[in-house]
Amino acid sequence: MVDKYADTPTSSIVVDNPWERLSAFTDARIGLGRAGISLPTSKLLAFQLAHAQAQDAVHCPLDVEALTAELSEALGLTTPPIHLHSQAQDRAMYLQRPDYGRRLNDESRERLQQTVAPQQRVDLAVVVVDGLSALAVQQNSAPFLRKLHEALNSDAADWQLAPLTIVEQGRVAIGDEIGALLNADAVLVMIGERPGLSSPDSLGLYMTWAPEPGLRDDRRNCISNVRPAGLAVEEAARRFFLLLKEARQRKLSGVQLKDRSEDNVLEGDSASGSTRNFLVAE
Template structure:
C-alpha cells in the first residue's frame, strides 16, 4: 500500500512558536511556504499598515482619560495637534510632527505655569505610528502609573494630560517646556512590526525644551498584552522618574537598573551561564 506524504512538511522548530510571536519553524509545501503561513503573513502586513494609517479615535480617548480617577489629576485632559495637518503630511514630513500648531501653542501657553513653581511631570499621549497601540494600551498604562505615583513615597505634582494628534516624540519637549514641567513622558504608538501592530512606547526627558535630541531621552518600549505588561512598564518608569529627579538627568547619563535585583537575588540568568 502506497504511503501518502502530507502536503506540508512540518519543521521541528515549530514548537518554539508557542513561546514567541516571531515567525519560526513555518514548515514548507514543496519549496514554498504553506498557504496558512502565507495568509497569516499577509494578514499581519495588513494589520501593520492599518496601525499606521487608521486615525486615532480622539473623542473616545479623551473621554477615557477624563474618566480616570486619581488625586494627582487636578485638571481634565487637553487636546492639541501638531503642524502636520493630515496623516499623509505626517508621514512625509516628520519635522512637522515635532512642532505644535500655532493654535495649540496659544492654548498651551494659557495653561502654562511660566514664572510659577514648576510641576514635576507632564504626560503627553501622541498617536505616533500606531493608533491602535495608543488606543488599546495608553489608558491601562496610565491607570497603573497614576496608582504607582500616588502610592510612591515621593510627592508628584502633575500637569494636565495632553493628547496630541499627528505627533512625534520630540513634540513633548515643547509641551513640557510650555507647561514648566521638570520632566515629560511621551506615550506614543511605536512603528508596527509584523507581529506587533499594537505596541506603545514611552519616552522620558528631564528638563524638556525644544532642540533636544534622542540622546536626552530614556525609552521603554513594546508595552502591550503580548509584550511588556502595563504594570511592569509603570514600575520601571517610576524607577526612572525617581532617578531622573534625584540626578536631574535623563538619556545617556541615566541608566535603567530596575532589573538589577534579578541578578542580586541569585535568580539564574541564562545570559550569565
Template sequence: MSDQNRPIVTGNVWSALRRYTDARIGLGRAGISLPTSELLKFQLAHAQARDAVHLPLDVNRLTAELSQLSVGDKPLVPEVIHSQAEDRFTYLQRPDLGRRLAESSRSRLQALSQADDSKSDLAIIIVDGLSSSAVQSNVVPFLEQFLADLEAEPRPWQLAPVTVVQQGRVAIGDEIGGLLKAGMALVLVGERPGLSSPDSLGIYLTFGPESGLTDARRNCISNVRPAGLAFAHASQRLLYLIREADRLKLSGVGLKDRTEEVVIDNSSKHQNFLTD
C-alpha cells in the same frame, strides 16, 4: 514512503521554539513555498500593521476614557492639541512637522501655563505616533496602573495638565514639557508597528524638556502591551527612571535602567530555556 502517502506540508524541527516568541520561525513548507495558512497569517499581519499607521486616532473616545481617570481627587481632563502636520499624509511625508506644535496649540499651552504659574514635576503627553491602535488600546489601562503606583509613592509628584497630541512624534514632548514648565516630560506614543506587534506602545522620559533635544536625552521603554511588556512591569520600570532622573538631574544615555540586572543562573528559580 510513496508520493501518494507523503504529507503536503513538511514540518520544521524548530517549530517547538514558536511558543517562546512571536517571530516567524518553524513555519514549515509546502513544496518550495510556505503553507497557505502561514502565508495568509502573514498577509493579515501586514494589513494590521498598515491599518495601525493609517487609521486615525479616535480622540473623542480616548478623551472620554481618560476623563474617567483621576489624579488624586481631580478627574483627568486632557488638552487636545495638534502638531504642524495638518493631515496623515503630511505627517508621514514630513517627520519634522510632527515634532513641532501648531502655532494655535502652542498659544493654548502658553496661556494655560500663564494661568497657573506653578512648576510641575511631570507632564504626561499622549501622542498618536505611528500606531493609533497602540494608543487607543493601551494608554488608558497603562495610565490607570501608573497613576495608582504614582499616588502610592512616599513623595508627592505634581503633574502638569495632560495633553493629547494629534499627528505627533516623540520629540514634540520636549516642546510641550518646556511650555508647561515641567521638570520631566513623559511621552506615551504609538510605536512603528511590526508584523507581530501592531499595537506596541512606547514610553519616553526626558528630564529638563525643551525644544531641540536629541534622542540621547531620552530614556525609552518599548513594547508595552498585553502581549509584550505588562502594564504593571512597565509602570515599575518607569517609576524607577523617574526617581533616578530626579535624583541625578538627568535622563538619556547618562541614566541606566538597572531594573533587570539579573544574572542567568541555572540554580535560580527564574529559569531560562536556553540554559536548561
C-alpha cells in the same frame, strides 16, 4: 497522473520544521515549514494578514473623543485632557515630513501658553501621542496611566502633574516643546511605535528630564513594547516610576541614566540580604 500520496492518506504535502514547536514561546515567524519550495498557504495568509494589520495601524486615525472619555474615567480627571495638534495637517504630511510632527501648530502652542502660569513648576507632564500606531495608544494608554497614577499616589513624595495632553500627528520630540511650555521638570511621551508584523499595538514610553525644543535623542530614556503580548502595563509603570524618581534625584536622563533592572547587580547589605540596584547613573 499518479497521486504519490494516495497510499498514505494521512500524509501532508507540508514538510514540518522541527523548530515550529518553539513558536509557542515567541511571536517571531520561525519553523514555518514548507510545501515544495514555497510557504504553506496558511502561513502565507497569516503573514499577509499581519502586514495588513500593520498598515492599518499606521493609517488608522486616533479616536480622540473616545480616548478623552476613557482617560477621564480611568484617572478621575476633573478637567478633560487638552487636545493638541502638530504642524502636520494630515496623515500624508505626517508621514512625508517627520519634522512637522515634532512641533506644535500655532493654535496648540497658544493654548498651552494660556494653561499654566509662567512661575508655576510641575514635576511631570504626560503627553499622549498617536505616533505611528493609534491602535497602541487607544488600547494601552488608560491601563498604563491608571497603574502609573497608583504608583505616584502611593509614594511618600508629593508629585505635581501638569494637565494631561493628547496630540494628533505627533512624534516623540513634540513632548520637549509641550514639557517646556507646561514648565515641567520631566516629560513622559506615550506614543504608538512603528508597527511590526506581529506587534501593531506596541506603546512606547519616552522620558526626558528638563525638556526643551531641539534636544537630541540621547537625552531620553525609552521603555518599549508595552502591550498585552509584550511588556505588561504593571511592569512598565513600575520601571518608569523608578526611572522617574532616579531622574529627579540626579537631575538628568538619557544615556547617562542606565536601566539595570534586568542585571543581577547587588547593592549594600541588609538584615534580609542584598537588594538589587535598579538604576546606575554614569
